[in-house]
Structures are given as C-alpha cells and as structure tokens.
Amino acid sequence: GFTDPRHTVGVLSAGWRKRLAIARELVAAPDVLLMDEPTNHLDVEGILWLEALLRTEVPAYLVVSHDRYFLEHVAWRVLELNRCYAGGLFQAEGRYSDYLLRRDEALREQAAYQDTLANKVRREVEWLRRGPKARTRKGQARVKAAGRLIQELDEVRARDAGAAAGIEFTASGRQSKKLLLARDVAKTVGGVRLLAGLNLTLTPGMRLGLLGASGSGKSTLLNLLAGTLAPDAGQIERAEGLRVVRFDQDREGLDPAVSLRRALAPEGDAVVYRDRSVHVVSWAKRFLFRPEQLETTVGRLSGGEQARILIARLMLQPADLLILDEPTNDLDIPTLEVLEESLADFPGALVLVTRDRFLLERVSTLVLALDGTGGATFFADYAQWESAHEETDRDVGDRIEAPARTAVETRTKPAAREGLDARRLTYLEKRDWEQMEQTILEAEEACAACQEAVEDPAVASDPIALRERWAALEAARTEVDRLYGRWAELEEKQR
Known part of the structure; x- marks a missing residue:
C-alpha cells in the first residue's frame, strides 16, 4: 500500500506506521505471527487490507482483538479467557459468529446445571437441618457429599458472577423534532x-x-x-x-x-x-x-x-x-x-x-x-456502503489499494462461509430478523399501555401529565412503525 518509498517514518500517520510494523514482521517470514490488537489505529480500508494479508500471506497466526468484525473474517477458531467457564477457558471451532452461538449454548447449559445443582443442595441442606445421625458410615458419606455439593455450587456461582460495566446515557427529555x-x-x-x-x-x-x-x-x-x-x-x-x-x-x-x-x-x-x-x-x-x-x-x-x-x-x-x-x-x-x-x-x-x-x-x-x-x-447502513465501495473499486481501480480490494472480494464470495451470504443478511441482521416478531409484539404492548395511560380519566384535567403521556404514546407509535419498516427491509434483503 505504500506509494512513496522516500517518506520518512516520522511523517506517517499512526495507521500507516501500524501497516509498516506488520510488514516488518512479515519480512522475517515467521512460522506463527503473534498480534495484539492489530486493528488499533487502522482505518476501515487498512483493516480490509490486513484481513486480505492474513488470508493470503500468513501461514499461521494468533491474534488478540476486540474488533468483532475482524475476528469474523480472519479467525477459524476462537478462544475466550473468562473465569465464568470451568478451567477459565472456552473455545469454539469456526468463525466469531459460530463462537457466539456455541457460547450462548454453553452458557445456557451451565445455567441449567447450576439450577440442578442448587436443587440438590437445597434438598441436602434440608436433610442436614433435620439433624440426621451421622454416626453410621452411610450417614457420614452423605454429610461429606453434601459438603462437596455446597462447595461446588459456591464455585459455580463465583464463576458466574462475571461483571460488565453499567453504561446508560441520560437524555435531556427535549421534545424538539429537529436538534x-x-x-x-x-x-x-x-x-x-x-x-x-x-x-x-x-x-x-x-x-x-x-x-x-x-x-x-x-x-x-x-x-x-x-x-x-x-x-x-x-x-x-x-x-x-x-x-x-x-x-x-x-x-x-x-x-x-x-x-x-x-x-x-x-x-x-x-x-x-x-x-x-x-x-x-x-x-x-x-x-x-x-x-x-x-x-x-x-x-x-x-x-x-x-x-x-x-x-x-x-x-x-x-x-x-x-x-x-x-x-x-x-x-x-x-x-x-x-x-x-x-x-x-x-x-x-x-x-x-x-x-x-x-x-x-x-x-x-x-x-x-x-x-x-x-x-x-x-x-442506509454499513453493508450498503461496503457494497458501493466494492463497486467503485472495480470501476475506478486505484481508489483503494489492491490488498484492500482482495479483502472485499474474498469476503463476498459464497464459498467464504457456507450458509451465510454476506450480500443478504449479516450476523446481526439475521439475529434482528429472528427476534423481530417478539420485539414488535413487545413494542405494540408498550404502545397499548401508553394508549391506556393517555385515556386515564385521572390525568384529563392535568395538562402537563397529559402532554407527557401523549409524547410517550407518539414515541411508542414511532418505534412500532420503525420496527415494521425494519422487518420489511430485512425480508426484502432475503429475496
């Protein structure tokens, strides 16, 4: 991607310095390339270039990244280090979207196991509270087994207590239609x-x-x-x-x-x-x-x-x-x-x-x-930009470097991922489409609740409360309309 070899490193942007660092490592022809957050400081075109490079020039690599789109296109096996899993590690074959599906399944199984274990512990605790005779060998064994169950449940709950930041932005409540x-x-x-x-x-x-x-x-x-x-x-x-x-x-x-x-x-x-x-x-x-x-x-x-x-x-x-x-x-x-x-x-x-x-x-x-x-x-969205970007690249040629072009073309080939056509629904779009009926049902229920609130006789004489409830109703109706429009859009993309 470098067009002028006379440039000094000092004048390069952070993104181009990152490209240079990757190129230096590749010159050494490593058997395995280790990368820690390689997409940091790269713009989207730089990331596309790196995706193509990894697929065509690097025999094996291990990458640590929080760029989920990047992982989707370069990873064939995903490992997650997290204390919530037994052994602190979960791994899945396939792309990042495959990992998400398998992770959700594993967490559901883990939650079901925790519920079963909690029921067993509850029965054993009730037995212990009744003051059973533990002098016999059988009684002693059951007491020890109950202790092991309680300890195992504590360990599972401790692993499951994973934390996530509580992020929630506050709106001013302004009613203006144009900001x-x-x-x-x-x-x-x-x-x-x-x-x-x-x-x-x-x-x-x-x-x-x-x-x-x-x-x-x-x-x-x-x-x-x-x-x-x-x-x-x-x-x-x-x-x-x-x-x-x-x-x-x-x-x-x-x-x-x-x-x-x-x-x-x-x-x-x-x-x-x-x-x-x-x-x-x-x-x-x-x-x-x-x-x-x-x-x-x-x-x-x-x-x-x-x-x-x-x-x-x-x-x-x-x-x-x-x-x-x-x-x-x-x-x-x-x-x-x-x-x-x-x-x-x-x-x-x-x-x-x-x-x-x-x-x-x-x-x-x-x-x-x-x-x-x-x-x-x-x-309309990133997928539409990407499609237009690819079309422009084919027509104009030099607007994007050849490695970046390879990334886009490779990513849109049907063979790249069986069962998922990138030109149709992305992973997130597929997830939205699958959940859309339930989402619309919940939005319509919220809209009905807002309608009942507006019709409440208790607020008929309170103009401030009535105005607030009308605003909530309008927002709920707008959300329902938006969801139906999104549903139609996703249906159309699958035809």
Whole structure:
C-alpha cells in the first residue's frame, strides 16, 4: 500500500506506521505471527487490507482483538479467557459468529446445571437441618457429599458472577423534532477541501455513523457539529439550549496526575446521577473499578480503564446530542456489548466515529461516508456502503489499494462461509430478523399501555401529565412503525 518509498517514518500517520510494523514482521517470514490488537489505529480500508494479508500471506497466526468484525473474517477458531467457564477457558471451532452461538449454548447449559445443582443442595441442606445421625458410615458419606455439593455450587456461582460495566446515557427529555440543521456547509483545512455543500439534519432517535479514511474530515465534521469550529460557508442551526456531550478519542479531558477517585467524583465523595446521589465507591464499581483502585492515578490505569472513566463522566451529563469519537478503543468485548445496547436505546441524536464495524452496523440508522475531497454520501447502513465501495473499486481501480480490494472480494464470495451470504443478511441482521416478531409484539404492548395511560380519566384535567403521556404514546407509535419498516427491509434483503 505504500506509494512513496522516500517518506520518512516520522511523517506517517499512526495507521500507516501500524501497516509498516506488520510488514516488518512479515519480512522475517515467521512460522506463527503473534498480534495484539492489530486493528488499533487502522482505518476501515487498512483493516480490509490486513484481513486480505492474513488470508493470503500468513501461514499461521494468533491474534488478540476486540474488533468483532475482524475476528469474523480472519479467525477459524476462537478462544475466550473468562473465569465464568470451568478451567477459565472456552473455545469454539469456526468463525466469531459460530463462537457466539456455541457460547450462548454453553452458557445456557451451565445455567441449567447450576439450577440442578442448587436443587440438590437445597434438598441436602434440608436433610442436614433435620439433624440426621451421622454416626453410621452411610450417614457420614452423605454429610461429606453434601459438603462437596455446597462447595461446588459456591464455585459455580463465583464463576458466574462475571461483571460488565453499567453504561446508560441520560437524555435531556427535549421534545424538539429537529436538534441540528446543517445547510450547504463547506470547510477547508490546511488547503485541503474536506467538506463542500454538506446538508444534514439531526433528529431525536437518529444515529449517524461516519466513515472515511484518515484525514478525510471526520474529526473536522465533529468539531463543526459540536460548535468548536466554524464553517467556511453555509450555516449550522442548533435547537435553543442544545446539550451536546462529546467523547474525545484523544482523552484530553483526563489529567494523568489525578486520582481515580477525583476523576470519577471531582467535587466530593459522591456524584449525582439522574437526580440521585451515588457514592463514589458504588459509582466506581459500576464501571468495574475496585475500591482499592480509587487512589491510583489516572496515568497508571490502562487505556480501557481510562475510556471507562470518560464514559462515566458522559453518563452524568444529560444530552440531546452525543458525539462519540472512537469510543471503543481499548474496551473489552463485554463492555462493548453493553455500550451498544445503551447507544441503541438512547432517545436523543448520536453521531459516531468508529472503526468497530460491528458497533457501526448494530447502532447506526444512517451512515455518512466522507471521501476527503469535499464529497459526502449517505448510505442506509454499513453493508450498503461496503457494497458501493466494492463497486467503485472495480470501476475506478486505484481508489483503494489492491490488498484492500482482495479483502472485499474474498469476503463476498459464497464459498467464504457456507450458509451465510454476506450480500443478504449479516450476523446481526439475521439475529434482528429472528427476534423481530417478539420485539414488535413487545413494542405494540408498550404502545397499548401508553394508549391506556393517555385515556386515564385521572390525568384529563392535568395538562402537563397529559402532554407527557401523549409524547410517550407518539414515541411508542414511532418505534412500532420503525420496527415494521425494519422487518420489511430485512425480508426484502432475503429475496
């Protein structure tokens, strides 16, 4: 992918330095290539390049990664280290999606075993409480067996007590239908035109994913939307009193010399979350920090721990618009899954920049791709962008490096994965489709409950309560309509 051998390493971006580091290792022709988070700092095209490289140039490799899309395309066997499994390890043959299915099955079996074991322990405890005679050999053996059962149940429960961060963003409750409106926005930085004639409207419930190579203008657009940068031309109109909460990938808001306690609760030993006081110890535990870590300085914490501090801060701020710039860096997969659910449930608007294609596909309701020359194109989802990207690559040729092209072409071949056509339903889409009937049923039940609340005679004379219940009913109806539309879209993709 390097086009000018005269470039010095110092002028390369972090992504290109990562490519260089991988190339240096491959020159040594290793029998096994060991990689720790190789997709960090790579943009999407760089990740596609790496996927193709691993499939064609590396005989064997072991990779540690939280990039689930990447794992789906390069792994043929997945191992998870987790104390919740007997022996602390679970492994599954196949791709990442196969691992998810087998993991869920294993956890269900483990839960069923725990229930059976708990019933046995309950019977033995009742027997012991009756004061049985343990003088006989048979009685002594049963007492010992009961003790072993109780110990085994304690061990299973201890393994099962795996924790995940409690992430839940707070909306301001604003009723505005339009939060931000950008008209014909243009911006040039360093003599490079990044945006030209961009039109964009952000509304509650809209979740916009941004795609583009490094330097294409994603951070510039975030700054424009946040109001920290002015456009060269055009206008950006914001709803009055618009509350914008932002996650910065550079983590500039963190002081490395400050203790974890002060980073989480700057003004005392408690924080106020949703009008309720929460002690800093409880708040820290919610983000998987131990009490003994509270006096540790931020600079000594891992990248993932620092990211959790920033997320904890964001949760304390009611927001109309969330702007997240690479929030997944250094987060483990369980935390990513909780973050996904929280973002999908956030009722305000979201603008998201991420290399995590799994998150992008799961959360985004719309994708905007920037080409770095002023062009901006909207797509329904990541899969549509990928398809258009492949088509452009075939037509234009040189827009994307050949390794990246190989990654896209290889990934869309029917033989790549029996039973799953990437042009039809992705793993997440298949999961959504399978659960859609139940999801719609629950949404319709919620809508019916909102309708009953509106018709309650007790609120007929209370205009404030009535207005709130009407707003809840409208939101419920909108969600039902959205789900039916999504269901039809998924059905259409399978034809």
